[in-house]
Structures are given as C-alpha cells and as structure tokens.
Amino acid sequence: GDSVTQMEGPVTLSEEAFLTINCTYTATGYPSLFWYVQYPGEGLQLLLKATKADDKGSNKGFEATYRKETTSFHLEKGSVQVSDSAVYFCALTTNRGSTLGRLYFGRGTQLTVWP
Amino acid sequence: NAGVMQNPRHLVRRRGQEARLRCSPMKGHSHVYWYRQLPEEGLKFMVYLQKENIIDESGMPKERFSAEFPKEGPSILRIQQVVRGDSAAYFCASSQNPQGAFGKFGNTIYFGEGSWLTVV
Numbered sequence: 116g117d118s119v120t121q122m123e124g125p126v127t128l129s130e131e132a133f134l135t136i137n138c139t140y141t142a143t144g145y146p147s148l149f150w151y152v153q154y155p156g157e158g159l160q161l162l163l164k165a166t167k168a169d170d171k172g173s174n175k176g177f178e179a180t181y182r183k184e185t186t187s188f189h190l191e192k193g194s195v196q197v198s199d200s201a202v203y204f205c206a207l208t209t210n211r212g213s214t215l216g217r218l219y220f221g222r223g224t225q226l227t228v229w230p
Numbered sequence: 231n232a233g234v235m236q237n238p239r240h241l242v243r244r245r246g247q248e249a250r251l252r253c254s255p256m257k258g259h260s261h262v263y264w265y266r267q268l269p270e271e272g273l274k275f276m277v278y279l280q281k282e283n284i285i286d287e288s289g290m291p292k293e294r295f296s297a298e299f300p301k302e303g304p305s306i307l308r309i310q311q312v313v314r315g316d317s318a319a320y321f322c323a324s325s326q327n328p329q330g331a332f333g334k335f336g337n338t339i340y341f342g343e344g345s346w347l348t349v350v
Contacts, residue, residue: 119272121272151341156343157343157344158234158236158321158341158342158343158344159273159321159323159341160341161338161339161340164338204272204273217263217275217278217286217289218263218265218273218275218339219275220265220272220273220274221272222270222271222272223271223272
C-alpha cells in the first residue's frame with residue numbers, strides 16, 4: 116500500500132547548520148508529495164509541496180525535490196534558525212478515486228536548533 | 231478569514247465515558263478530514279466527510295468511533311466508552327475541493343490545531 120518512510124529523529128543542530136531530513140515513499144501511480152511542519156502545541160502547516168516528478172517545492176528557505184527514480188522527497192535547508200525547531204512530517208497523496216484527499220504521513224522528525 | 235477551528239483543545243475523560251470533538255472547517259470548505267496522532271507516531275487518516283455524507287471511513291476503528299458533518303454546524307468526531315489507548319491528538323482538516331487541493335490551482339488541505347484527548 117501507499118506509505119511514507121521518514122528519517123527518525125530527533126535531529127539536533129546548531130544555528131546556521133545545514134539540514135537534511137530524508138523521506139522516501141511507496142505509492143501506486145503518481146503521488147503528490149508534501150512536507151508539513153508542526154510547531155509546539157500547534158496544528159500542521161503546509162511547508163511545501165511538489166505534484167510531479169522533478170518538481171522542486173520551496174518555502175522559507177526549505178527545499179525538496181520530487182525524485183521519482185529514487186522515490187524520495189528529502190527536505191533541505193542551507194542554514195537553520197532556532198525558530199525552525201519543530202516536528203517535520205513528510206506526506207503523500209495519490210489522489211485516486213478511492214483515497215481522494217487522503218494524506219499518508221511519515222512518523223515525523225523532531226528538529227531542535229540550538230543558538 | 232478564520233482557519234480550521236477545533237474544540238476543545240484539551241479533553242480529559244475517564245475510561246468508559248464519551249468524548250466529542252468538534253471541528254469547524256474554513257469558510258467555504260465543504261470537505262472535512264479527521265486524523266489521529268498517537269504518541270511518537272505520524273498522523274493516521276480516520277475519515278473523510280462532506281456535508282451530510284461520509285465519503286471514506288476506512289481509517290475509523292470499527293467500534294466506538296463515529297463521525298458526522300451535518301448540514302448546519304461543525305463536524306463531530308465521537309468516541310464512545312473511551313479506553314486509554316484512545317489517548318491521542320485528533321486533527322481535523324478541511325479543503326475546498328479535493329481535486330483542486332492537489333491540482334494546479336494551488337488549493338490545499340488546511341489543518342486545525344488539534345484536540346488532545348487524555349483518557350485516565
């Protein structure tokens with residue numbers, strides 16, 4: 116079935132360090148891929164998305180490229196800030212009739228950035 | 231334009247009681263989704279509803295759980311005879327149109343801040 120496997124955390128970095136959070140997926144057809152961020156005590160916010168192969172989603176300095184050949188959607192940021200501390204979720208939807216609108220989430224990666 | 235509103239934010243119930251979680255979608259949204267986040271896990275899909283219709287409830291436990299989205303008022307997720315294993319964060323999300331949510335027009339699914347249920 117459709118699923119997302121996400122790099123386990125927690126990840127602890129110093130401010131201005133480079134961030135990579137790995138995400139790979141299994142899906143039938145052509146999924147759309149997402150990264151969501153959850154700040155402490157809050158709901159999920161869409162960080163970025165990509166809807167077809169080789170698309171690059173970007174937002175707030177974060178980037179992720181949809182790689183169909185490796186079934187991956189790794190999240191990267193060149194220089195993290197303390198305010199980036201949160202839980203990051205990789206997700207997909209296949210948008211097929213029977214699962215329309217359903218998102219499949221990874222388990223989340225806790226990121227802590229120290230000043 | 232208010233976002234997806236969930237209440238209560240925190241709910242404590244004793245084993246055997248009922249829990250009711252409410253979700254008001256964003257204005258103009260007629261599609262509602264409920265997800266559950268168990269401790270140390272990602273979100274798991276539970277149910278997808280449109281006004282007065284359950285579209286997909288394949289993620290709902292077969293017993294004790296039910297959901298509705300009436301013509302008027304919020305969507306309700308109801309858990310009867312709660313057990314400790316029901317302790318989790320329950321997230322509601324809404325969209326304007328599921329096709330458009332992931333299509334080229336850039337609509338998307340918006341999540342509420344969640345309701346944290348603790349069963350003691």
